[in-house]
Amino acid sequence: MSADKLIDVRNLNVTFKGEEGPVYAVSDVSFDLAAGETLALLGESGCGKSVTMKSLMRLHPAHKTRIEGQINIDGVDLLSMRPAALSAMRGKTVSMVFQEPMLAFDPVYTVGDQIIESVMRHEGFSRVDARKRALEMLERVRIPSAAKRLDAYPHEMSGGMRQRAMIALALACKPKILLADEPTTALDATVQIQVLLLLKELQRELGMSMIFVTHDVGVAIEVADRTAVMYAGRIIEEGPVDDVLSNPWHPYTQGLLGATVHPGMDRKQALPAIPGSPPQLTRQITECAFAARCSYRTDECMKPMPAAYQAQTRAVRCIHALAEV
Numbered sequence: 474m475s476a477d478k479l480i481d482v483r484n485l486n487v488t489f490k491g492e493e494g495p496v497y498a499v500s501d502v503s504f505d506l507a508a509g510e511t512l513a514l515l516g517e518s519g520c521g522k523s524v525t526m527k528s529l530m531r532l533h534p535a536h537k538t539r540i541e542g543q544i545n546i547d548g549v550d551l552l553s554m555r556p557a558a559l560s561a562m563r564g565k566t567v568s569m570v571f572q573e574p575m576l577a578f579d580p581v582y583t584v585g586d587q588i589i590e591s592v593m594r595h596e597g598f599s600r601v602d603a604r605k606r607a608l609e610m611l612e613r614v615r616i617p618s619a620a621k622r623l624d625a626y627p628h629e630m631s632g633g634m635r636q637r638a639m640i641a642l643a644l645a646c647k648p649k650i651l652l653a654d655e656p657t658t659a660l661d662a663t664v665q666i667q668v669l670l671l672l673k674e675l676q677r678e679l680g681m682s683m684i685f686v687t688h689d690v691g692v693a694i695e696v697a698d699r700t701a702v703m704y705a706g707r708i709i710e711e712g713p714v715d716d717v718l719s720n721p722w723h724p725y726t727q728g729l730l731g732a733t734v735h736p737g738m739d740r741k742q743a744l745p746a747i748p749g750s751p752p753q754l755t756r757q758i759t760e761c762a763f764a765a766r767c768s769y770r771t772d773e774c775m776k777p778m779p780a781a782y783q784a785q786t787r788a789v790r791c792i793h794a795l796a797e798v
């Protein structure tokens with residue numbers, strides 16, 4: 474593993490022990506993240522984006538989850554970390570903005586107390602200093618009447634306000650890496666843009682690296698340097714965001730772009746939406762998981778999938794795409 478990577482994930486498999494048998498949520502996923510870089514993790518609902526992000530914080534319940542592979546964060550082997558080291562790392566080295574803001578906050582404490590507690594624990598600040606930092610963070614994310622809002626409970630805030638408060642909580646200890654899991658999906662369009670711009674501004678200010686999870690191609694282009702496209706628990710294409718989205722190699726990425734209206738897209742070139750739906754993850758899929766929906770499918774696609782094909786800055790997992798590049 475290279476030392477200049479803040480995140481280095483190799484051959485990650487995440488399997489849940491469900492009541493009706495295993496769920497193979499993430500399969501053979503590898504990616505990395507350099508300092509200051511933003512990676513957009515792109516894909517439809519249920520493809521494993523949130524499961525991948527939560528693995529980077531080790532948030533899956535151990536007794537219900539099997540995690541295999543290697544996760545290196547800031548030079549440390551995450552999967553062998555002890556609980557004390559893990560909680561020292563969460564919120565400080567890596568922090569997460571959750572898809573559902575109510576997950577981040579405990580409903581019985583005020584927003585201010587939760588930010589203050591995190592700053593005291595990670596930064597060793599006194600309560601008075603931690604309160605100052607909490608206030609500064611609420612002002613930074615442009616929450617009006619920030620001093621008053623410090624004493625509000627999460628349910629007393631509107632959705633947009635709570636989203637900003639969650640960003641304040643996630644960034645209060647100036648983490649090296651921010652995992653932003655669809656942080657704007659629940660918001661209306663104008664608030665979405667404000668929150669995106671705010672995140673980019675804070676990222677620059679704090680010199681953070683970021684993984685930004687989205688199913689929105691336009692958002693990925695807006696925020697990211699690189700993108701990794703997921704399908705049925707695997708990364709099927711990866712590379713610089715402009716290259717991948719202007720000239721997608723994988724038939725799934727091509728279909729995803731065809732099904733999305735995004736800035737700069739020539740509508741006449743748009744492909745029809747992909748017929749069919751993603752497979753159930755209750756079976757361990759060894760062949761190409763997209764084959765059943767793919768118009769390029771041949772018998773070869775039903776054989777165990779080869780490793781990703783790398784070409785300079787890009788990678789793709791499709792034998793037909795390989796023939797073309």
Ligand SMILES: Nc1ncnc2c1ncn2[C@@H]1O[C@H](COP(=O)(O)OP(=O)(O)OP(=O)(O)O)[C@@H](O)[C@H]1O
Pocket residue numbers: 489491496498516517518519520521522523524525572688754
């Ligand atoms: N705790 C769990 N137990 C069993 N299965 C789970 C669990 N968490 C997630 N899954 C399954 O893993 C798969 C991937 O889920 P994940 O939440 O990562 O999707 P996602 O890409 O984030 O989708 P969305 O865009 O809707 O948020 C889904 O099939 C989901 O049902």
Ligand SMILES: [Mg+2]
Pocket residue numbers: 522523524572654
């Ligand atoms: Mg999700």
